[in-house]
Structures are given as structure tokens and as C-alpha cells.
Amino acid sequence: MIRAVLFDVGGTLLREETYLLGTTWDERRVQRLREALGRDEPWFPAVARLPEPEEHEGQAHRQETRIWIRSLLLERGVSATDEEVERIRAACCVPSLEGERPRDGALEALRWCKARGLKVALVTNVLWRTAAESLADWTARGAADCIDTIVTSLDAHWRKPHPAMFELALSELHLTPPEAVMVGNSRAADVAPAKALGLRAVLIRSAEGSTSETQPDAVIDEMTELPAVLERWL
Numbered sequence: 134m135i136r137a138v139l140f141d142v143g144g145t146l147l148r149e150e151t152y153l154l155g156t157t158w159d160e161r162r163v164q165r166l167r168e169a170l171g172r173d174e175p176w177f178p179a180v181a182r183l184p185e186p187e188e189h190e191g192q193a194h195r196q197e198t199r200i201w202i203r204s205l206l207l208e209r210g211v212s213a214t215d216e217e218v219e220r221i222r223a224a225c226c227v228p229s230l231e232g233e234r235p236r237d238g239a240l241e242a243l244r245w246c247k248a249r250g251l252k253v254a255l256v257t258n259v260l261w262r263t264a265a266e267s268l269a270d271w272t273a274r275g276a277a278d279c280i281d282t283i284v285t286s287l288d289a290h291w292r293k294p295h296p297a298m299f300e301l302a303l304s305e306l307h308l309t310p311p312e313a314v315m316v317g318n319s320r321a322a323d324v325a326p327a328k329a330l331g332l333r334a335v336l337i338r339s340a341e342g343s344t345s346e347t348q349p350d351a352v353i354d355e356m357t358e359l360p361a362v363l364e365r366w367l
């Protein structure tokens with residue numbers, strides 16, 4: 134009955150404690166900015182710690198990373214072309230492999246989905262990462278052939294829990310909500326919006342502490358448990 138699995142990335146496929154590397158990666162972003170631009174600028178640390186506002190121009194969950202970069206530079210009297218903003222964004226996108234590690238069973242779960250003929254989408258809130266850069270991360274892990282499409286909030290201009298993130302993934306897979314299950318570690322950003330659209334939802338436990346009235350269809354502690362859950366819905 135289900136034909137696709139949508140996976141959250143941070144805290145779901147990747148271990149949460151490695152996904153939130155905080156200041157370590159701020160410093161790495163500054164280093165990459167120096168390399169990409171071939172100089173040092175006093176605003177590098179501020180860009181590396183770019184805030185993620187909850188809303189943009191009054192729209193909740195709207196994401197406009199490139200506009201936020203440009204605004205931060207303008208506040209410091211620096212104007213940048215679209216091309217320069219894009220180079221800054223790309224420099225701040227540290228390859229996942231440098232620090233993030235998959236959860237137990239994550240790569241095996243992706244391969245299991247592929248082997249069972251299920252479509253796989255990654256549906257991920259990010260600040261810096263395009264789908265192409267995310268795919269490069271999974272290519273480096275040897276799992277790119279398991280992934281049919283990637284929707285990042287940077288590309289979509291919306292962040293989960295906004296329904297556009299899930300709708301885009303389903304549209305790219307040419308599937309309807311009842312044909313898909315969302316697997317995520319956030320009750321608020323993954324489970325509730327997916328269920329509201331008519332998808333099934335599996336919650337994977339993590340330190341993420343968001344709450345929701347909406348109950349998931351299944352709860353797992355590790356990705357190693359996912360195949361047995363999905364088997365019931367095939």
C-alpha cells in the first residue's frame with residue numbers, strides 16, 4: 134500500500150549529536166569562506182552564525198537564506214552581487230561527511246527501501262544545503278542510488294512543518310499522501326504536518342523534544358527497527 138518513504142535527515146538518518154556541531158562548524162565555515170573568497174573579512178564570523186528566523190516578511194516557516202546573507206552584509210555596509218552571495222552560501226555549506234555520522238541502521242534502512250521497490254525522498258530543513266550538495270553527501274556515503282529525490286528547505290524556500298516541503302517531495306515522486314510514510318525525529322516538524330496531509334508517520338526517538346497532539350503511527354528507537362514497521366504497510 135505504501136510506495137514511498139520520506140526521510141528527515143538531522144536526528145533521523147544522521148545522529149543528532151553530530152548534526153548539531155554548533156561552534157565547531159562556525160569556525161569551519163569561516164575557514165571555508167577564507168578559502169573560497171581568497172581573503173579575510175571581519176563579517177565572516179557573523180555570516181557563519183547566520184540566524185534562522187522563524188518567519189520571513191510575516192510568513193511563518195519561510196526560508197530565504199540568500200536574502201538573509203545579503204541583509205546581514207548590508208547591515209555591515211557591504212553590498213554583494215548574486216554570484217558573491219551564492220559563493221558565500223556554498224562556502225558555508227560544510228560537507229556532511231566532515232562531521233556528521235549516520236544513526237545505527239540508517240544506511241541499511243535506505244538500502245532495504247530500495248530493495249523492496251519503495252521510492253525514497255529526503256525532506257530536510259537546512260540553512261545552507263542545496264539538494265545537489267545533499268546528494269553529494271549521500272554519494273560519499275555510498276547511498277545515493279537509494280535516493281530518488283531530495284527536498285531541502287533552502288531550495289523549497291519553506292521549512293517543515295510547512296506542507297510545501299512534503300507536497301514537493303510527493304509531487305516529484307508522482308505519488309499521493311496515502312502512498313507515503315514520513316520518518317522523522319520531530320513530532321512538530323515531521324509527524325504532525327505529515328499526518329495532517331494524509332501520510333503515515335513514524336517517529337524515531339531522539340533528544341529533539343518538540344510536542345504535538347498528533348500521534349505517530351509507529352515509534353522506533355533506532356533505524357534498525359524501521360524495516361519491520363514498514364513491512365506491515367507494503
Ligand SMILES: [Mg+2]
Nearest residue numbers: 141143144318
Ligand atoms: Mg530532524
